[in-house]
Amino acid sequence: MTPLRQKMIDAMHVRGMSPLTHRSYLSAVMDLAKYYHRSPDQMSGEELQAFFLYLVKERHLSSSTCHLYLNALRFFYLRVLDRDSFGVSLQVPKREQRIPELLMRSEVGRIISVTNNIKHRMMLAICYGCGLRVSELVNLQVRHIDGERRLLRVEQGKGAKDRAVIISPTLLQLLREYWRLMRPPSWLFPSSYDMTSSLSIATAQKTFHKAKQLAGIQKVGGIHSLRHAYATHQLEDGMPIHQLQRLLGHQNIQSTLRYAHWVPGYQEGKAGGDLLAKLELSS
Numbered sequence: 559m560t561p562l563r564q565k566m567i568d569a570m571h572v573r574g575m576s577p578l579t580h581r582s583y584l585s586a587v588m589d590l591a592k593y594y595h596r597s598p599d600q601m602s603g604e605e606l607q608a609f610f611l612y613l614v615k616e617r618h619l620s621s622s623t624c625h626l627y628l629n630a631l632r633f634f635y636l637r638v639l640d641r642d643s644f645g646v647s648l649q650v651p652k653r654e655q656r657i658p659e660l661l662m663r664s665e666v667g668r669i670i671s672v673t674n675n676i677k678h679r680m681m682l683a684i685c686y687g688c689g690l691r692v693s694e695l696v697n698l699q700v701r702h703i704d705g706e707r708r709l710l711r712v713e714q715g716k717g718a719k720d721r722a723v724i725i726s727p728t729l730l731q732l733l734r735e736y737w738r739l740m741r742p743p744s745w746l747f748p749s750s751y752d753m754t755s756s757l758s759i760a761t762a763q764k765t766f767h768k769a770k771q772l773a774g775i776q777k778v779g780g781i782h783s784l785r786h787a788y789a790t791h792q793l794e795d796g797m798p799i800h801q802l803q804r805l806l807g808h809q810n811i812q813s814t815l816r817y818a819h820w821v822p823g824y825q826e827g828k829a830g831g832d833l834l835a836k837l838e839l840s841s
Contacts (some may be wrong), residue, residue: 562599566638573637578693587629589794592606599639606631659777660820661787662705667837669766670782678765681747681757684710685781687834689728689788689806692781696757700737705730712807720808726832788833790820796827 566587570580590609591598602608613619613627617760635641661669666686673679685695695714702711708730710723725733742748745756766781777783785806792802818824 561640562597566634567701568820569633569638576693582626583630583633587634588625589627589800590631598634601736621731659783660790661775661779661783663787663791663833663836665773665775665777666784666787667839669769669775670837671839672772673765673769675765676736676739676768677747680732680740680765681762682769682781682784683834683839684729684746686764686784686788687726688712688723689785689792690723691785691807692759692762695781696747696759696762698756699744700742700746701744702746703733705734719807721804726834728832728834732834786817789814789817791833792831793817793821793824795831795833796825798826 563584566584567580570583573751575583587598590601590606592603593609593612594605595802610627612626613624619627636643670679670682670686681695684690684698685692688710690698697713698710702713703725704711705725706769708727710725712721712723743753747757747762749757749761750757763781767783770777779786789802789806792805793799799811799814799818802817803811804816808814808819
């Protein structure tokens with residue numbers, strides 16, 4: 559490992575970045591070095607702009623992927639190399655502004671109900687019932703559940719922050735039934751091959767897509783659709799925006815306000831509802 563690579567890894571560790579961010583940022587800087595066949599700390603601003611042109615024209619990368627590269631290189635040059643700027647104003651394609659297709663309550667109910675595997679069914683139920691990101695979902699441990707206070711502790715979510723999420727009465731009942739049947743030792747959703755490891759993100763995504771297909775739902779979107787549905791359905795039930803912001807773990811209120819697109823007649827109430835109680839799940 560080169561000293562420069564180690565310096566970048568140390569800088570990401572100090573800032574508490576996730577393992578996924580580590581891999582993505584290192585891969586982006588490595589791609590830059592491979593493109594020019596020399597160390598990335600020797601690039602000029604003009605060369606960086608030419609690299610982004612290559613990403614768009616020859617590799618046909620999406621705007622979101624280009625922005626990931628931009629964030630990685632910005633971190634490398636401004637935080638690791640301590641430069642003031644790139645030397646030029648880098649141009650990347652604008653992000654496409656799309657509103658994902660929203661799952662209706664009846665569709666969420668069908669997705670959960672068609673799942674016969676007890677562990678997978680519980681996984682989809684808590685993902686929707688607590689509005690979790692998939693990385694947060696697979697990292698849940700039994701000790702994170704506080705049944706007395708009806709709270710779920712999400713440790714080191716996005717931005718390396720902990721937060722507490724409300725567990726509804728219906729979800730708590732499902733969790734207790736799951737515990738009696740499965741008795742997970744540590745991880746709430748352990749791997750089928752190794753009980754000392756958690757279920758992978760890829761398995762969680764595949765589980766959702768299989769359930770969606772079995773439920774006959776054609777809408778575009780992965781397991782993150784359950785988080786979108788949670789946020790929107792809570793707003794429909796009157797949950798205050800700032801409370802929803804805390805439960806979702808959003809640093810910026812604007813990230814939460816985008817869900818108002820789906821609730822044009824939103825009226826703030828006292829709290830959200832028991833979402834799973836309204837799904838009419840089959841046993």
